[in-house]
Amino acid sequence: MKFRAKIVDLACLNHFTRVSNMIAKLAKTCTLRISPEKLNFILSDKLASGGVSMWCELEQENIFSEFQMEGVSAENNAIYLELTSENLSRALKTAQNARALKIKLTNKHFPCLTVSVELQLSSSSSSRIVTHDIPIKVIPRRLWKDLQEPSVPDSDVSIYLPALKTMKSVVEKMKNISNHLVIEANLNGELNLKIETELVCVTTHFKDLGNPLLSSESASQSRHPEDMAEVHIDIKKLLQFLAGQQVTPTKAVCNIVSNRIVHFDLLLEDISLQYFIPALS
Amino acid sequence: MSGHTDGLRPPLAAASRSLFGKAIQTLSRVSDDLWLDPSEKGLALRAVNSCHSTYGYILFSSLFFQHYQWSPSATMRDNDIPMNLNCKLAIKSILPIFRCLNYLEKSVEKCKIVSRLDKCRVVFQFFCKHGIKRTHNVYFQDSQPLKILFEKSLCANILMIRPRLLTEAIVLLTSNQEEVTFSVTPGNFCLKSSSGESLDLSSSVYSEMSFDPEEFDFFQVGLDTEITFCFKELKGILSFSEVMHVPLSIYFDFPGKPVVLSMDDMLLEANFILATLSDHPSRVSSPQSQSLCLSQALRRTEPTQSSAQVGQSQASQAPESISRAAPKRLFPKDPLDSSCATETKRASTNQDDISEVPESVVSDMEEGPGPSQLRKFSCMFFGAVSSQQQEYASHPLDSLAIASDSEEDWDTDRLERAGLRVPAAMVSQSQGIQQMLQAEKPVAKKVSEARK
Secondary structure (H helix, E strand, C coil), rough: CEEEEEEEEEEHHHHHHHHHHHHHHCCCEEEEEECEEEEEEECCCCHHCCCCCEEEEEEEHHCCCEEEEEECCCCCCCEEEEEHHHHHHHHHHCCCCCCEEEEEEEECEEEEEEEEEEEEEECCCCCCEEEEEEEEEEHHHHHHHCCCCCCCCCCCCEEEEECHHHHHHHHHHHCCCCCCEEEEECCCCCCCEEEEECCCCCEEEECCCCCCCCCCCHHHHHHHCCCCCCEEEECCCCCCHHHCCCCCCEEEEEEEEECCCEEEEECCCEEEEEEECCCCC | CCCCCCCCCEEHHHHHHHHHHHHHHHHHHHHHHHEEECCCEEEEECCCCCCCCEEEEEEEHHHHHHCCCCCCCCCCCCCEEEEECCEEEHHHCCCCCCHHHHHHHHHHEEEEEEECCCCCCCEEEEEEEHHHHHEEEECCCCCCCCCEEEHHHCEEEEEEEHHHHHHHHHHHHCCCEEEEEEEEECCCCEEEECCCCCCCCCCCCEEEEEECHCCEEEEEEECCCEEEEHHHHHHHHHHHHHHHHEEEEEEEEECCCCEEEEEEEEEEEEEEEEECCCCCCCCCCCHHHHCCCCCCCCCCCCCCCCCCCCCCCCCCCCCCCCCCCCEEEEECHHHHHHHHHHHHHCCCEEEEECCCCCCCCCCCCCCCHHHHHHHHHCCCCCEEECCCCCCCCCCCCCHHHHHHHHHHHHHHHHHHHCCCCCCCCHHHHHHHHHHHHHHHHHHHHHHHHHHH
């Protein structure tokens, strides 16, 4: 198994750092999957994450100027690593104005992802190299099946999300009132966030959001545009997702499968993020 | 025997006030108590942390002050050796006074510090703008300052660097671990965050960066070595040295021997002595639980030994799990001479002696504390030896640092929280120390009464 990659462009480096920061907020521990064309950050719906799953994908050639990998075997040309997300983002944070950044898989005492940052010294023209060894765990092949791209369910309603910052501030206040939030939307561009307790009921209405065209025509035809599809979810999970969004996405869609799951599908420039929150049982 | 002292009375000028304040802030990170130790050289501030792994000593020379007056309060019996002011202040009392450095520089026109032995207090007076005068009376505890003497220039490795370079570098170490490692060879200096030994994912990132010897103002490496010490202390010290605008000098040797970080300008000298992890072969557990500080080499030495640095084997009392450096004889002197000599030695050489305290000496109450006691230190972590084990230096453990804080210093809970484990054997020995100290207290009282 081998992996080495290099970033020399500052914009690409910042982009990669931002993604890493976002992942660090969304998942404490995650899986990094390295394949010849892509890098994926994966969180699968284990009990530990409370059923939440995440799939983030980026095309390696958009970020790295050099990229070489050799998977476990020729037929299984991929590498699956488990790491603490914050370790990677903190290491990348030190590379803010770096000349170059190299990442490679190493085994110094224990398997690591070594991030090597070349920084320009303020005092002279020479550079200083800082290396960070991030401990990782290699995931054996037999567990790979649990870490595949989740299938996107046929949703009842698909709607564009409002400004995530607004959603976040609303949900943050609601969190103090109740743990249980209802998210509902219809094909008329309306999305509601509701919480309900014995004493009080609070609803925030978002209108004129627009709906993307659904692929399956039959589903959309039989559905009345005013009908709301709703899911009851844990408010903290929604908040965690929203807190991770530091930049305005290029595209943000929410797919709801009534009483089953809510699926957020975001596009951040060229990086795609999918986040699934299951219904509360 | 004169009973009265006007003590010291140094008004502080302009920017030096904030420097003084910054010194207090820096020492407040080390410990909850601070010794105010004036002498004719100047005013020294000393602090040692509770687990005895960090010792800070900042000496403001008399020239630092606009006006500095110190008179020895009492003389010892028949010797004409002056007694120092044994003044220990709680940091809690003085830190708020010096907390706002900006205020000190801008609004305070003059700061006056007077000690009043008769009332057991130190008076800080601020003469501020608009005719406002603030007076703080801070009561002090009678406690002899811990003085550590350390022969810096004998260290194999001496480096001098502008503190800014190190500060910038430290920001790049991502690990939030407690320790930092300096690794040197003649051609290279490497700064590392200490690696945890556990292999799970949550163990911190291990970071490393190299410096070229050219980046240092002075680079002498006589011994290829790696020393590891407390990261937090380094940060505080660097912040102080930047304020001083002088290069930071680093003196060290092999692992286990303390590292000295020092800054020296004309008016002010600061030294921080930090214990380092020793390279004990049986070290298995994680760095934090190791004896960062507790090398308990207790042995009486003979006064007549020669001046060569002699490594000595340790007393058998020390528990197995504590690793320690071999003690070194730093000053071979006749105690009487040395006490005078050290008193008058120039601040900048700071040749401090480390004494080793014999465990088994019974204290002789009649004699009272001798002057050499001032130089005694229960060398919990230096493991060095001095020739000053004299009978008349009767307090075996002038465990001065332990004295006033008594129970607390050996509070295993606190130590554990600090990431250090104190073996049970250590604790019971220290309890023995406590008992001896309890017995000592009446003597100390006698002396202070005599002074009044």
